[in-house]
Amino acid sequence: MEFKDYYQVLGVSREATAEEIKKAFRKLARKYHPDVSKEPDAEARMKELNEAHAVLSDPEKRAAYDQLGRGYQPGQEFRPPPDWDAGFEFSGRGFSPGEAADFSDFFAELFGRMGGARGFGAGQRANFEARGEDHHAKVLLDLEDAFTGATRQISLRSPRSDAQGRVTLVTRTLNVRIPQGVYAGQIIRLAGQGAPGIGGAPPGDLLLEVRFRPHPRFRAHGRDLHLGLPIAPWEAALGTVLPVELPQGSVKVRIPRGAQSGQELRVRGKGIPGGQGGAAGDLLLEIRVVLPPAETPRARELYETMARELAFDPRQLGRG
Template sequence: MEFKDYYKILGVSRDATADEIKKAYRKLARKYHPDVSKEADAEAHMKEVNEANAVLSDPEKRVAYDQLGRGYQPGQDFRPPPDWDAGFEFSGRGASPGEAADFSDFFAELFGRMGGARGFAGGQRTQFQARGEDHHAKVLLDIEDAFSGATRQISLRAPKSDAQGRVTLETRTLNVRIPQGVHAGQIIRLAGQGEPGFGGAPAGDLMLEVQFRPHPRFRAQGRDLHLSLPVAPWEAALGAVVQVDLPQGGVKVRIPEGTQSGRQLRVRGKGIPGTSPGDLLLDIQVLLPPADTAKAREIYQTMARELAFDPRSQRRT
């Protein structure tokens, strides 16, 4: 996917004000609008101009684009890093399905899922009262929080426009109670922490979409917990009972006799807790001890003679 320089498309500087962006867009719209333009490829140019304006005229999209696109050049290969939008607070004015479909893949990749699921917070705006919009943000937690529950201090960055239309990031910090059993994709609702209401109506809510930070041992999938479990050759060949440490407590697991690398064992109910707790899924890795001493080499040589084992002739199931 190629990086798009929206500032270059509109012909404005990166510190352009909202008025400067609006004027540049109108000028280009008069030049490329398919109904009046005689320029070659006017329709394709107009689509690019519309896409650039949709991003740079929206404070939230603009600040996200600025943060993510630093150092990239037009046409350069571009892939947004995982969870790039974690910690950004967005209003309900995300990319509509129509925008994501009409514009480029670059636009859809950045803004089609920006800030998680979103939508307008119920209630139509009237002349007198309107409930504030819900805001949305993705937050990264540790898997351990799902087992014990916790109260975490979470900082969110929200784009704001000043009087000149320049966009800045403001940070606010909240103490958030993380319930035990929380899982990736779950929404934590903070009542009244969204956009203020109009005309005395209540504020919207802040919707926090939970994702987990990468963990050195575990990988969560829903409420299931995946773990690569190393075992010794004799444990795999003869069977054994081994201790598996979990984020909270541990469990003894029976390794069946004749277990091979790549086999997956399921321990029911030992994943992320909840009304229906997830399972613990163990991917077995048989690890060989090193032949780095005379005794170890002697043992391996004895095995080679006595077992007469050729793994390349074995039928694997």
């Protein structure tokens, strides 16, 4: 395990005041905020910042880290001595065990193994019973999975207490059956897979939020599927029947005569299938009339014939 220099992460000196640490964190949190940052590694940097801030903004953790890290360089091989944290009391404010599960192994090694009242505020009292917390995670699926259902392996890092009440971060791998008909934003509940209960109370649930990877052709809104459909001018003008490939199977769609770019055709029930009794979504096709290039003499001749014989001026449309 490599030593992490939290001061370097925040760009402050070891003598920085609490105010300087707060200011440096906020400046960088603004720069690397995943919602707005253009930096490619914004999310990873934000996690690092949060971790460094969780330690350096907490006087007890900072004191322990300073004592332990004396003489270490960033990236240097590091192993904390046993009971290194004796004499320190950690209140664990600011970040919950769930959030701290996102932090590095280095953090988990130092501050994750804090027992009872010294943990992340997760103190345990005798004769105290509480249902375990529900945990939340995202599961990233392909759109096709919503049509067929899928089994996905999900790795989660979550805090666990041992018999002595010491908290450690463990990685669990779950095989989860994703039912047919799921859509983005929907929650799959896995009963009993959340945090363990305290004092014999039942464990919490794991709530998996469904997300789709971007699809090269389709876009999903709920169970509705949107697709841009390029068609030739003669198909638009004369009407036609076109096959449309779906994530699973295909459908024949009638393009009405006189179709125009921007018009939307709705094919009922051909979106994501209904799941657990729900209704299937629709397929929404947005017409896009694409002109063939006038790159050959013959193509130019055809366009010139149309120009001559159709007397068509699109700028006059809708002018009455």
